Amino acid sequence: MLQGDExxxxxxxxxxxxxxxxxASALLAVVLSGCVTSPGQQELLGAASVAELTEVPxxxxxxxxxxxxxxATVLVHGGVAVTPEQLVSKVYVPDRKxxxxxxxxxxxxxxxxxxxxxxxSPRALLEEVGDGRPVLLLQNLGFxxxxxxxxAVLIGFDAQEKxxxxxxGTEARHTISANRFLNSWQRAERWAIVAVSPSDPPAGxxxxxxxxxxxxxxxxxxxxxxxxxxAAGVQRWPEDPLVWTALGNVRYLQEEFxxxxxxxGEALARAPDHWPARNNLVWALMARGCAGLARPWIDAAGSxxxxxxxxxxxxxxxxxxxxxxxxxxxxx
Amino acid sequence: xxxxxxxxxxxxxxxLLVSTFPAHAGFxxxxxxxxxxxxxxxxxxxxxxxxxxxxxxxLEAWGVSSEQVATRVAALSxxxxxxxxxxxxxxxxxxxxxxxxxVFLVLIVxxxxxxxxxxx
Numbered sequence: 001m002l003q004g005d006e007x008x009x010x011x012x013x014x015x016x017x018x019x020x021x022x023x024a025s026a027l028l029a030v031v032l033s034g035c036v037t038s039p040g041q042q043e044l045l046g047a048a049s050v051a052e053l054t055e056v057p058x059x060x061x062x063x064x065x066x067x068x069x070x071x072a073t074v075l076v077h078g079g080v081a082v083t084p085e086q087l088v089s090k091v092y093v094p095d096r097k098x099x100x101x102x103x104x105x106x107x108x109x110x111x112x113x114x115x116x117x118x119x120x121s122p123r124a125l126l127e128e129v130g131d132g133r134p135v136l137l138l139q140n141l142g143f144x145x146x147x148x149x150x151x152a153v154l155i156g157f158d159a160q161e162k163x164x165x166x167x168x169g170t171e172a173r174h175t176i177s178a179n180r181f182l183n184s185w186q187r188a189e190r191w192a193i194v195a196v197s198p199s200d201p202p203a204g205x206x207x208x209x210x211x212x213x214x215x216x217x218x219x220x221x222x223x224x225x226x227x228x229x230x231a232a233g234v235q236r237w238p239e240d241p242l243v244w245t246a247l248g249n250v251r252y253l254q255e256e257f258x259x260x261x262x263x264x265g266e267a268l269a270r271a272p273d274h275w276p277a278r279n280n281l282v283w284a285l286m287a288r289g290c291a292g293l294a295r296p297w298i299d300a301a302g303s304x305x306x307x308x309x310x311x312x313x314x315x316x317x318x319x320x321x322x323x324x325x326x327x328x329x330x331x332x
Numbered sequence: 333x334x335x336x337x338x339x340x341x342x343x344x345x346x347x348l349l350v351s352t353f354p355a356h357a358g359f360x361x362x363x364x365x366x367x368x369x370x371x372x373x374x375x376x377x378x379x380x381x382x383x384x385x386x387x388x389x390x391l392e393a394w395g396v397s398s399e400q401v402a403t404r405v406a407a408l409s410x411x412x413x414x415x416x417x418x419x420x421x422x423x424x425x426x427x428x429x430x431x432x433x434x435v436f437l438v439l440i441v442x443x444x445x446x447x448x449x450x451x452x
Contacts, residue, residue: 070426090404094395098427102416106407138426151426188424208366215363216409226362246362276360283359314358 052156052165053077056134058172059084068092070151071104073167074136074195080111098149101138101191109217113195114229116202116213120190122182125154127204133194134167140187149188198229207237211246218250226250234266241271248280257288272300275308279315290327291319344388344402345381367411380410383417390420 056077059069067084068091075082090107091099108115118124118135128135135154142148152174156165164181168174185192194202198217201210214229230247237243248263264281267274278301285294298319304312387408388401396404408416416423 089400090407092396093391093425096394096425096427098425100416100420100423100425102408102412102420102423103404106404106409106412110407138424140424147424149424149426191424211362211366215361215366216412219361219363219409219411220407230362242366245365249360249362249365252359276365280359311358311360318358 049159050157051129053129053132053134054155056153056155056167058167060170060172068099068104068107068151069169070136070153070167071099071107073153074134075108075111075113077134078113078195078197080113082111099151104136104151105193105216108193108195109220109222109225112198112225114198114201114210114213114217115193115195116205117209118192118194118202119204119206119209120192124204125192126157128194128202129154129156131203133196133202135192135194137185137192138188139181139184141184142187144187147187154192198225199232201229201232201236205236207233207240207243210236211242215246218246218253223250223254227254234263239270241267241274241277244270245274245277245280248277248284252280252284252287255287257284260284275304275312279308279312282315282319286319286322288327291322293327294319341385341388344405345385361410363409363411380413383413384408386417387413387420 057073059067059072059076061067061069068087069084071087071091072082072084075087087107090110091103093099093103105115118128125135125137137152137154139150139152140147141150150169152166152168154164154166157163157178158165162178163175164178166174166176166181196202198214210229210233214226214233217223217226217229227247227250230243230250233240233243234247244263244267248260248267251257251260251263261281261284264277264284267277268281271277278297281297282294285291285297298316303309384405388405391401391404392398405413
């Protein structure tokens with residue numbers, strides 16, 4: 001069992017403080033030294049590290065109404081003022097007696113938080129908890145053939161005892177063996193998310209994962225949040241052409257065409273064969289009446305790969321209709 | 333009642349038709365750019381609206397009120413709608429644990445009795 005005095009209440013420490021770093025590196029050592037033999041095998045062997053985010057709130061599920069308690073838990077911990085009851089109308093599906101993953105993502109976004117899908121490794125879960133973030137995850141408590149889906153929030157672990165600590169259902173502090181927990185998570189395709197601010201991609205995030213998490217803001221017209229997320233992205237991954245292109249896209253949609261061109265330029269400087277960047281740059285130039293300036297970008301392009309040809313031809317067709325006019329307005 | 337539902341749906345489809353980002357087909361949006369095109373997720377306006385209507389109809393059939401359905405569908409992204417329209421009937425829906433004990437018991441009894449192998 002957990003010993004109270006061994007528990008490090010991470011949330012009470014400042015992020016980046018020495019104690020957190022110690023825990024985080026101990027944790028890393030745990031994970032690295034752990035032998036990973038099978039998906040269900042836990043990765044916590046031989047370590048002496050314990051963490052628990054004691055300050056994460058708890059909302060009990062009641063037996064008759066499925067309050068979206070797990071989602072409320074991570075949102076409130078992230079500073080959103082919301083109750084499970086307020087989330088019912090956004091995510092609860094009466095006849096399924098539960099919530100769909102896609103709607104949990106959408107509800108997270110509707111509160112201005114980015115739902116970042118974690119990598120499907122136990123290590124990713126531990127890193128987030130070590131970083132002070134509770135993890136919302138899906139478990140299958142039944143069998144593959146007869147699933148019983150359940151959302152819970154991971155708030156801690158004890159590497160020595162090989163246990164995980166969850167806020168789950170009606171239990172404020174549910175301790176479960178690492179093996180059982182990881183198996184239930186495995187049966188739910190290892191689905192886990194953290195809810196973060198758009199300006200704060202998780203330490204373990206990948207550029208592609210971050211873009212996938214932020215892009216739906218762009219699609220649903222929440223352009224300011226998308227812009228904040230992409231801007232944080234280029235700070236974190238300044239050499240990634242995809243992130244620059246995303247920033248260009250949101251600037252384009254915000255009708256800041258000069259800024260869009262600049263971002264696409266950054267993308268193309270790093271990856272001249274990045275077709276979406278080149279294509280969208282042409283659109284940005286057309287949008288501010290500078291179709292003539294697109295010509296050199298097109299001449300330098302060569303021919304696109306087969307799966308991009310149709311899009312590229314549409315763009316060239318549009319350009320041909322506009323003619324090669326110079327800039328109507330000077331924006332730069 | 334029936335009539336009201338139909339008009340809500342019509343409004344929803346209309347809203348989806350005009351609200352789709354981006355405005356033109358040649359521009360490549362970020363979501364489209366970063367989604368694995370394992371299954372061709374089509375993002376043209378009409379199909380987007382149809383996917384929205386399909387998801388809306390299913391949510392309503394599952395007991396979500398028609399007023400909520402419109403807001404909920406609008407909160408979903410293009411790709412999420414397309415994927416939900418495909419798979420929502422079998423997608424997991426995490427819920428309460430009330431019946432858990434009973435289900436487990438039945439499965440375990442069946443397993444022990446050798447009726448079938450519950451563990452995969």
